[in-house]
Amino acid sequence: MTSPAVSKQPRRTQEQRSSETRTRLLDATIECLVEYGYAGTTTPRVAERAGVTRGAQVHHFGSKTDLVVAAVSHLAQRRTEAAMKELNRVRAGDDPLGTALEFLWELHQGPLFIAALELWVASRTDTTLAAEVAKVEPFVNNAVLLAVAQLVPNELYRKNVRDFAYTAMDTLRGILMTNFISPDPERAHRRWLRASAQLRLAADAGMPNLHVND
Numbered sequence: 001m002t003s004p005a006v007s008k009q010p011r012r013t014q015e016q017r018s019s020e021t022r023t024r025l026l027d028a029t030i031e032c033l034v035e036y037g038y039a040g041t042t043t044p045r046v047a048e049r050a051g052v053t054r055g056a057q058v059h060h061f062g063s064k065t066d067l068v069v070a071a072v073s074h075l076a077q078r079r080t081e082a083a084m085k086e087l088n089r090v091r092a093g094d095d096p097l098g099t100a101l102e103f104l105w106e107l108h109q110g111p112l113f114i115a116a117l118e119l120w121v122a123s124r125t126d127t128t129l130a131a132e133v134a135k136v137e138p139f140v141n142n143a144v145l146l147a148v149a150q151l152v153p154n155e156l157y158r159k160n161v162r163d164f165a166y167t168a169m170d171t172l173r174g175i176l177m178t179n180f181i182s183p184d185p186e187r188a189h190r191r192w193l194r195a196s197a198q199l200r201l202a203a204d205a206g207m208p209n210l211h212v213n214d
Helices: 014-040 043-050 054-060 064-089 096-107 111-123 127-151 155-179 185-206
Strands: none
Touching: 014 043, 014 054, 014 064, 014 111, 043 054, 043 064, 064 096, 064 111, 064 127, 096 127, 096 155, 096 185, 111 127, 111 155, 127 155, 155 185
16 A cells, blocks of 8 residues: 655745845844844844854845845834734724824834834944935834824824824834933833823824714
């Protein structure tokens, strides 16, 4: 009696293997940015973290600049995906502004924001990096703004909501940046809740009698 044929997974093409290696290198770059900062993110460290040889790393990205420039777009894509995923977790209710503020807080937690911050700071003195960051940041911000708009869908207040979201993000990022000096997540959250109360007062003045289904 012959044994049934064992199905085999189709062999990956060279293009697929190359794409997977690039993705591993870019993910490893983000991880190194979080763990070591921009200055400590070196190509040997990235190659080791990705589990590839230095030759493979150099084949795909010849220098740290090439690697980090590619990682900018990769990180932007992951941040955009995170915004959409977080939006699917929350739903607008009787307090759309409160939900939007909570959404922004959650979106700025975790390693993706830390990696982005490392690139923002490094861009101050690196014109090549700054140019790449400037290309992708609007796409990330627009994704966040679209998400907030879905939480506060009243079209009458569309511009107000956009201004509110930008101001809230500026405030939140400032709080989180200063928290890196002496990390204390609970203190940072208290400061955000205090700022949120002030943001809500300003929003209530610009969007009186706001209701989700108005």
